[in-house]
Amino acid sequence: MKPQRILTSLLLLSSILSFTSMAKPTDSDVLKQRAMNPKLSQEQRIEAMRQLHADLLVDGKIPARKICVWDILGRNGPIYNSAVDQRARMLELGVELEIEAYTSESVLSEDLKAGQCDAALFTGIRARTFNKFTGTIDAIGAIPSSKHMNLLMKVLVNAKNAERMEQGNFVVMGFAPMGAAYIFVNDKTISSLPKAAGKKVAVMDYEPIQAEMILQLGANPVPTSVVSAGSKFNNGAVDVLPAPLVAYRVMELYRGMGETGGIVNYPFSQLTLQLIGRKDKFPTEIAQLVREDFYARFAEIERVVEQQTGAIDDELWIPISAEEKSEYEVMMQEARVQLRDRGYYDGDMLRLQRKVRCKFEPSHFECAQPKE
Structure with missing residues (x-):
């Protein structure tokens, strides 16, 4: 075989081997798929996350995260108290929370940008500056009723839309109905x-x-x-x-x-409330699990709004x-x-x-x- 043909064959073989190597799922790929798979149990998904993001763990746990919550009534308001009530639920998802109340959305927004908060819960209109896609949920006349909102959120929490939840240094971790x-x-x-x-x-x-x-x-x-x-x-x-x-x-x-x-x-x-987190504190897989949990509580959140x-x-x-x-x-x-x-x-x-x-x-x- 001529040297030129040998070189061509070697280059072709190299390309095939390279492609095969790229196409073969890595351990991290498998763990990511498991963490994002809603058909697996919560425990299985959390375990996959622990292995996938071992670098974030301290003594086997995710360090406590500071969640800043906007409520016009501060610590006495319904939004803040609902967030406090969910602290135990978030602990089940592997996230320990420290919750702080804000009465000013503008101050809260700036503190999130500055890293003073690991995540912030505020109105969807304010959240638009962090993610224009989900910030458009509250567009005028776009969602006529609760049943429309329910269907929209069901679509949005699908793992296929996870990339749309991330913009810059921030990730949308959940959205809750605030009523008409x-x-x-x-x-x-x-x-x-x-x-x-x-x-x-x-x-x-x-x-x-x-x-x-x-x-x-x-x-x-x-x-x-x-x-x-x-x-x-x-x-x-x-x-x-x-x-x-x-x-x-x-x-x-x-x-x-x-x-x-x-x-x-x-x-x-x-209208909506949206939870916006910093990506360096809340990886994609954790954010996905939290979004699904928000949607699972859609009816419960609506009842709280109706009571208020x-x-x-x-x-x-x-x-x-x-x-x-x-x-x-x-x-x-x-x-x-x-x-x-x-x-x-x-x-x-x-x-x-x-x-x-x-x-x-x-x-x-x-x-x-x-x-x-």
Whole structure:
């Protein structure tokens, strides 16, 4: 055989051997597959994680992690107390927690970035700065009801979506339903956003795009924080306040509504709380297990939210017609598309949400002619 052919054959053999070596699963590959496999028992998956991330263990255990929790009422609030109640559950997953309460989302966000917190639990709107994909879950009009949210979260916790949960140095470790958000007004004649022209509308002070959208409606945006939003509504500094229904009692919004106000009977968004962790503290496999645990408690979390919301008198609801609801749907779709094109919302999440909506209502206009 000629030397050139021998060299060619050796190079080919080398390539085959190299490919075979690359294709053969390593021990870490097998452990990762086991850790991410929901068909295995929790104990089997945790053991695989221990072997896979032995470098993170101290005396055979994951060191305690500091979880910072936002609650408008601090240590006396329902979110913080629910987090404390779950400490034992997380210990079963192999994670010991130290929990600290924050009343300011902005301070909490900065402490997470600075490494003062190993993970943070706060609103999905705030979480968007850490993961635009899951931060788009709360997009206006994207999730009409609890059943839509349940299906969406079922899809998201699939291990196939694990990569979408990671962005930069952070990983989304769970999302919990916070219930529907509605429009609270101090005058029942403001029965829709178009009728809010000339009125003072609360917007988040860290979201300038919200202010732009309110200006497009001819209303006056009033920057506010989550903490001060309720008091501004109650003292008349704002006429219109978009807020989760649970805020009615927690923020005592009935004070601002008085005798003339009400709640527009149309949920414009389904809100979430999201747990964002640092990837160097919570590897992919641990985050996956925690996300699955969050979803397994979906109904339980909803019951807690419902208990905190309590009963709301029927006369407070402001009815809107079917025509007005259709107008809302079109207006919100246009807003989502605009915000997607500006890089505010994630297009993949909006597309997934549209598929969920069409799963329940396939005859809807957006299913035949999708824009998202």
